[in-house]
Amino acid sequence: MVMYYQVKFEDGIYYICSKSRINKTTTSISVRYTGGAWYSATIIASNTEDRTFLVKRVGHKQHSCYFCKKVLFQLPRHWFKIHFREPEVREIKGLHQQNFQRRKKINDLRKKGDFEYNQLSVDRENIVMRNSNMADRKLVLAPHAWGMRGKNFEH
Structure with missing residues (x-):
């Protein structure tokens, strides 16, 4: 074949x-x-x-919801439909879609959800900030960036 x-x-x-x-x-x-x-x-x-x-799904990855800890693809849509009463979501929804502050707040909330998911995960695969081609990558906790990064990553 x-x-x-x-x-x-x-x-x-x-x-x-x-x-x-x-x-x-x-x-x-x-x-x-x-x-x-x-x-x-x-x-x-x-x-x-x-x-x-x-x-294979390329370019899409799941993220953990900061509020309910579910792992989803469309996180902002989930927040606006399910968690619309949360103050953080109300603040994001009040900004224009092309606003830089809105994108920054969505990224911060997404990173916080992934960070908490990674802290609670024992036998699950971690959600990393950037995917690497290395099969056996070593991850370190980066609390200042709210996420997991490769060990050799530098700012």
């Missing part, structure tokens, strides 16, 4: 190619495009035995 991959180039173009067009190294993946040139890319999905694609 021929293995196919769906890849995404750095400029946002998606491409389906066979396994023979992919060059995997320990640090990067490059794909031979139509003209024969090699470009770095990210593998989005690959086919299985029944020729359907297994899609």
Whole structure:
């Protein structure tokens, strides 16, 4: 069976190619495009035995709600529908959507929820501030930033 991959180039173009067009190294993946040139890319999905694609969710991650400790994808929508009586949410909702202060307050509240989730998590996977390609990364608590960061991260 021929293995196919769906890849995404750095400029946002998606491409389906066979396994023979992919060059995997320990640090990067490059794909031979139509003209024969090699470009770095990210593998989005690959086919299985029944020729359907297994899609990995890329660019989306779940965050923990600061108020009810649920793990969700659409955190601001959840706050505005469920926790609209909370003073922090009222303050955020009162600001214009393009306002910088609104984005900052949403990020701060999101980070606080993730921070508390990580403190309570014993056997669950931590929510990290930035994903890393290292499989066995060491995480340290960064209380001044309300989150978990890689051990080698510096401000």
